[in-house]
Amino acid sequence: MASLTPSLVPRGYIAQGLLSGVCFAMGYLLGVGLSGGWRLLQLPELGQGRLQQVLRWLPLVCLLGCAVLVWWVRPWQDAVRAVMGLAPMEQTYSLRLLLIALLTFAVLLAVGRAFVWVARRVGRAARRRVPGPVAGVLGISVAAVLFFFLANGLLLRGVLHLADASFRQADALIPPDQRAPTDALQTGGPGSWVSWEQMGRAGRDYASSGPSASEIAALMGRPALRPVRVYVGLPAADTAQARARLALRELQRQGGFQRGTLVVITPTGTGWVDPAAVDSLEVLLRGDVASVAVQYSYLSSPLSLLVEPEYGQESAQALFAEIYGYWRTLPEQQRPRLYVHGLSLGAMNSERSVNLFDMIDTPIHGALWSGPPFATRYWRQVTDSRVAGSPEWRPEFRDSRSVRFMNQEGSAVPAAAPWGRMRVVYLQYGSDAITFFRAQDAWREPEWMDAPRAPDVAPAVRWYPLVTMLQLALDMLLADRTPMGYGHVFAPAHYVLGWRAVLGLEDMDADTVTRLQQQLDARRRAQRDQTGGGG
Structure with a gap:
C-alpha cells in the first residue's frame, strides 16, 4: 500500500507498477526470511487449530487487499498532478498498474527461486565435505556472489554499453535541415x-x-x-x-x-x-x-x-x-x-x-x-x-x-x-528528487517534509520506511518529464x-x-x- 502513495512527481502506470511490484517482492522476501529464521531457531510454530486454518488464507487475503487498494491510487496521483496543473489520470490507470505490478512480482519471484535453487544445489554438494550448517552458508554465499556478478558484470554493464552506444549514435546524427554555419564567427x-x-x-x-x-x-x-x-x-x-x-x-x-x-x-x-x-x-x-x-x-x-x-x-x-x-x-x-x-x-x-x-x-x-x-x-x-x-x-x-x-x-x-x-x-x-534524494530516507523522514512545505510538493506526500527512498529513486528518473517549472525542468x-x-x-x-x-x-x-x- 505504501508504494501507491504519492511522492514528488506524478507516476504513470508503468512506473508505478514497477515500483509496486518491487515493493511487493521485497515484502514477500522479508516474510520468507522471517519464516526461515523462525524455523532455524526451532521456535514453536505459530497458529494451532482454527488459527492455523485462518493463516493459510492470509496470503490470498493480502493479495486481494492489495488489488482493492490499487483502485485508491488515482486520487493520490491526482493530488500531485493537481499541484503541477496536470489533468487527472485516465480511468484505466489502476487496472494497468495492477497488471504491471503482478508481472514485476512474478519475474522477481522467479529470480528469487532461481537463487534458492542454486544455493540448495551448492549446499547439497558441499555437505559431502563440510558440516550441514557450513554447507548451507556456503551455498547462500556462492549463489549471492554468482547473482551479483551476473547482475553487475553482465546485466548492468551490458545496459550501460548499449545506452552509451545508443547515445553515441544519436549524438553523431546530423539532421538534413541542420547545416553548418557559414558565419566565421560561429x-x-x-x-x-x-x-x-x-x-x-x-x-x-x-x-x-x-x-x-x-x-x-x-x-x-x-x-x-x-x-x-x-x-x-x-x-x-x-x-x-x-x-x-x-x-x-x-x-x-x-x-x-x-x-x-x-x-x-x-x-x-x-x-x-x-x-x-x-x-x-x-x-x-x-x-x-x-x-x-x-x-x-x-x-x-x-x-x-x-x-x-x-x-x-x-x-x-x-x-x-x-x-x-x-x-x-x-x-x-x-x-x-x-x-x-x-x-x-x-x-x-x-x-x-x-x-x-x-x-x-x-x-x-x-x-x-x-x-x-x-x-x-x-x-x-x-x-x-x-x-x-x-x-x-x-x-x-x-x-x-x-x-x-x-x-x-x-x-x-x-x-x-x-x-x-x-x-x-x-x-x-522542492519537487526535484535529483536534489532531495538521500539514502537515509529509507530509515529517517526527510527534512523537506517538515512544515512549511515547498509550494510544489503535495500535502498528501507522507514518509514510509524504505518505500519513500524507493519512490524518490524512481522520481529521479522521472524528474525531467514534469511540466516546466516543476521537478527537474x-x-x-x-x-x-x-x-x-x-x-x-x-x-x-x-x-x-x-x-x-x-x-x-x-x-x-x-x-x-x-x-x-x-x-
Whole structure:
C-alpha cells in the first residue's frame, strides 16, 4: 500500500507498477526470511487449530487487499498532478498498474527461486565435505556472489554499453535541415577550431539556437549584440585537457573575452545545455555575453549520477582552469565579468571545478547552479549549515551575502539585501528528487517534509520506511518529464530571477522583468512542443 502513495512527481502506470511490484517482492522476501529464521531457531510454530486454518488464507487475503487498494491510487496521483496543473489520470490507470505490478512480482519471484535453487544445489554438494550448517552458508554465499556478478558484470554493464552506444549514435546524427554555419564567427563555421561534425548533437543545437541580436533587441526594446556561443564536443579531441584548450582558442577567435560577461558552462551528462538558462542570460545582458561549454559524456545525467557520480569532474576542471588561467592574465579593467553555471550533473561538476583557494586573490564574480544533485558537496554543506528555522527546500545561509537559494517564488532574502564580492545562487525546486534524494530516507523522514512545505510538493506526500527512498529513486528518473517549472525542468522565468540576482541587475524595472519572464516562458514552451521535451 505504501508504494501507491504519492511522492514528488506524478507516476504513470508503468512506473508505478514497477515500483509496486518491487515493493511487493521485497515484502514477500522479508516474510520468507522471517519464516526461515523462525524455523532455524526451532521456535514453536505459530497458529494451532482454527488459527492455523485462518493463516493459510492470509496470503490470498493480502493479495486481494492489495488489488482493492490499487483502485485508491488515482486520487493520490491526482493530488500531485493537481499541484503541477496536470489533468487527472485516465480511468484505466489502476487496472494497468495492477497488471504491471503482478508481472514485476512474478519475474522477481522467479529470480528469487532461481537463487534458492542454486544455493540448495551448492549446499547439497558441499555437505559431502563440510558440516550441514557450513554447507548451507556456503551455498547462500556462492549463489549471492554468482547473482551479483551476473547482475553487475553482465546485466548492468551490458545496459550501460548499449545506452552509451545508443547515445553515441544519436549524438553523431546530423539532421538534413541542420547545416553548418557559414558565419566565421560561429563555432563549426569557416575557420573554427572545431568542425561542425565534432560538436555533437547537443553542441550543434546549442550553437545554432538561441535568440538573435534582432530578437533580443525586440524583447528588450534597446539595441543588442549577437551572443557568442562556443562548444567543443567529445569527438573534437582525445582528452579533456585537449578539448579545453580547443575551447579557449575558439573563444579567443570569436572575441569572447571582449564581451562584458563570460560564462563557463558545464553541461549535463549528454552534453546538453539548457536553453532556458542561456537564453535568459543573453536577453538580460542584451547579447553582450559569451558562453563556453565542453561535452564529457554521451550518457544521460541520471545514469551518470547513479553509476559514475565522479564522471565529468575532470572535464569541468580542465575547462575552468584554461578559461580562468587566461582570464586572470588580462588587465583587470579589460576583463569580462566571469561566472560559472551548470544544471543537474553539470551543477555538481561545475561546483567541483571552482577551487576557492586557487582564486582568493582574483575571484570570479559568481555562479548560478540549478538543480544540484543530492551528492553535490558544497551545496550539501551549506544546506546542512542553514539558519535554524529556514526550510531545507529553500534554506538561508549565514548572512546571505555569499550564497542564496531560489525556487519558483524567488528567494527568501530581500532583493535589496547586500551581497559580498562573489554571488552564488542555487536554483532548485522542492519537487526535484535529483536534489532531495538521500539514502537515509529509507530509515529517517526527510527534512523537506517538515512544515512549511515547498509550494510544489503535495500535502498528501507522507514518509514510509524504505518505500519513500524507493519512490524518490524512481522520481529521479522521472524528474525531467514534469511540466516546466516543476521537478527537474527549470523555467526561463525562474532563471531570469536567478541571473538577475547573480549579475547584480536588481535595479531592472519590475514590469520589464515580468514581461521578459512571460515572453521567455512562451518561447521555451514552443521549443519544447517542437522537440518533445528537454535535452
